Amino acid sequence: MDLFQLETFLTVAREGSFSKAAKKLYRTQPAISQTIRKLEEEIGEGLFDRSSREGILTDAGKVLEEYAQKLLNLRTEALSAVGELRQLERGRLSIGANEVTCLYLLPMLDKYRDRCPMVSIAVQRTMASLVPEELLNRSIELGLVTYKIDQPELKSVVIYRDELIFVMHPSHPLASAGMLNINQLGAEVFVAHNVPSPYRAKVIDTFKHKNVPLHMHVELPTVEAIKKFVARERGLALLPGISVEDEIARGELASARVKELAFERKVRIAYRRNSVLSHASRAFLDVAESFAKQKGGRYLFQPER
Structure with a gap:
């Protein structure tokens, strides 16, 4: 899995729908669905309840949500730390x-x-x-x-x-x-x-x-x-x-x-x-x-x- 997959997953979870997530990320809904499907295949578990239109997370999805947010926070921290090597003012x-x-x-x-x-x-x-x-x-x-x-x-x-x-x-x-x-x-x-x-x-x-x-x-x-x-x-x-x-x-x-x-x-x-x-x-x-x-x-x- 890569960070883009995790970011897409979190966006769908936050927005509550694949279509809203697609608009948020400036991508098509099929592209979002394909990214989530590939992530589910790599994990071996379904992440969203497909019987609902509201993007409800499964138990596996709830577990991944916590770790995905930590990983994205780490990415933000890493980028910030590297940028600050230049000068404190930034x-x-x-x-x-x-x-x-x-x-x-x-x-x-x-x-x-x-x-x-x-x-x-x-x-x-x-x-x-x-x-x-x-x-x-x-x-x-x-x-x-x-x-x-x-x-x-x-x-x-x-x-x-x-x-x-x-x-x-x-x-x-x-x-x-x-x-x-x-x-x-x-x-x-x-x-x-x-x-x-x-x-x-x-x-x-x-x-x-x-x-x-x-x-x-x-x-x-x-x-x-x-x-x-x-x-x-x-x-x-x-x-x-x-x-x-x-x-x-x-x-x-x-x-x-x-x-x-x-x-x-x-x-x-x-x-x-x-x-x-x-x-x-x-x-x-x-x-x-x-x-x-x-x-x-x-x-x-x-x-x-």
């Missing part, structure tokens, strides 16, 4: 991050643009739990997470230490408390992030262990939505410190800490252990390291393994 930086971890990237991306103004930067929004899979599938080259990755094929570097803090409207009775006890929160209404995470689980477990009621009556999909809802005096929220710095500075939100919920968040850059990083990605790691030396404080550059 590179591409691909990073996977979720809504919150993007905030940690911004200061370093600013410095990176100064150093590599012609490099194309693509920050792909993805769930933190999917970052290891995206890295191993080579969909991204760097990924940001706030948990320790246990896959031996991946490495990580801690670049920032953050903490979770409670935020509320400045007029809330607890706004001036500074340090709170978890028992003071049993009657409060919480605005929560509805995306599962290790920190969400820790908070729930802590309330349960302390026998304190946890009223999560509102769950929203983004941190921005949570902040705006809290600013409307609709409850309290537990958010990463970096995500509310500006609102607290402007007096739109007030903050407090709870000693039982003093959870530190370590932000990590992860990448493949045995893969040769592109010049663009190596340059970003260099920027992250020099940024930590310059800024200090919560910024650091600490390889984990």
Whole structure:
């Protein structure tokens, strides 16, 4: 099998029909059908359910789809790596991050643009739990997470230490408390992030262990939505410190800490252990390291393994 066959196969799978794939690839439908038939002969299995007009994959087709995408991603990576040998300005930086971890990237991306103004930067929004899979599938080259990755094929570097803090409207009775006890929160209404995470689980477990009621009556999909809802005096929220710095500075939100919920968040850059990083990605790691030396404080550059 060759890469063109795999590309044709993936196009048919994505488009859901041979005719649509033919238009996408600027080829005739018989040519597409012949390419797929030859691929099926080489594999010895049917890849599409011919009784359906929607290009439904067979079990063998579903298995091949995963590996075909990996091979095509490898081709893209190889071509990109060869092109970057000429000059860094033609590179591409691909990073996977979720809504919150993007905030940690911004200061370093600013410095990176100064150093590599012609490099194309693509920050792909993805769930933190999917970052290891995206890295191993080579969909991204760097990924940001706030948990320790246990896959031996991946490495990580801690670049920032953050903490979770409670935020509320400045007029809330607890706004001036500074340090709170978890028992003071049993009657409060919480605005929560509805995306599962290790920190969400820790908070729930802590309330349960302390026998304190946890009223999560509102769950929203983004941190921005949570902040705006809290600013409307609709409850309290537990958010990463970096995500509310500006609102607290402007007096739109007030903050407090709870000693039982003093959870530190370590932000990590992860990448493949045995893969040769592109010049663009190596340059970003260099920027992250020099940024930590310059800024200090919560910024650091600490390889984990």
